[in-house]
Amino acid sequence: MVFNEHQNFNQWWLWAILLVISVVFGYAIIQQEVFETPFGDKxxxxxxxxxxxxxxxxxGLLxxxxxxxxxxxxxxxxxxxxxxxxxxxTWSEIKTIKVIDYGFVGGWGIRLATKYGTVYNIKGSKGLQVTLINKKQFVIGTQKPEVLKAYLIRLSETNTVVKSSLHNL
Structure with a gap:
């Protein structure tokens, strides 16, 4: 029994913005260099x-x-x-886990020093909040919060360490 999730930046609007900016500035280069006409007033x-x-x-490549x-x-x-x-x-290092809606934390990627600790996210606002025994916290973003909750509940039925870590699922 394993939960796997693979996420990448596939938001259409993000790629559209990058494409539009590249096309506009590419056009400006062609206009100035090929047609020798200035692009804009300045x-x-x-x-x-x-x-x-x-x-x-x-x-875009990054x-x-x-x-x-x-x-x-x-x-x-x-x-x-x-x-x-x-x-x-390992589960022995983990004090609590719960699936949360962390809201907007200033963008996507790696967000440091939020009230949830470090947040690792690609998109959305749902994630697995983990608090370690040493009190360090972090959130792993997910696009499958309900599947993750169901998986953790099933896992806790056979694993007492996981069961003791579950917090308000």
Missing amino acids: PAPTWVLILIVVLFGGL LKVFTLKTKINSEEISFSFKPLVSRKY
Whole structure:
């Protein structure tokens, strides 16, 4: 019995914004360099336009690389926010867990020093809040809160350590 979840940045509006910005600035480069017509009343130098296209293209590539993977089984909770973080915690290290709606925490990605501790999320506002025995807290975002709750309840029926960790599911 294992819970697995793999998330990535696939919000259509995010990709639309990146595409529109890249197309507009790409058009500005072509207009200024090929047609030798300034783009706007106060045109930026072409190198600035190229830098903007490269930065937004790089941001798109970076967002494609970022993934949040969660795995929960009878022995541990593990997650990775690739390529930055990878963690594993055995059930004996965990004091409490609960599925929560943490609301908006200032964006997506890794959010430090929130009232929930560190929040690892790709989108949405639901996650698994984990409090460790050493009082450290963190939240792993999920797009499957109901499936996760049901899984944890089933797991707690056969694992007393998990059962003692469940908090207000």
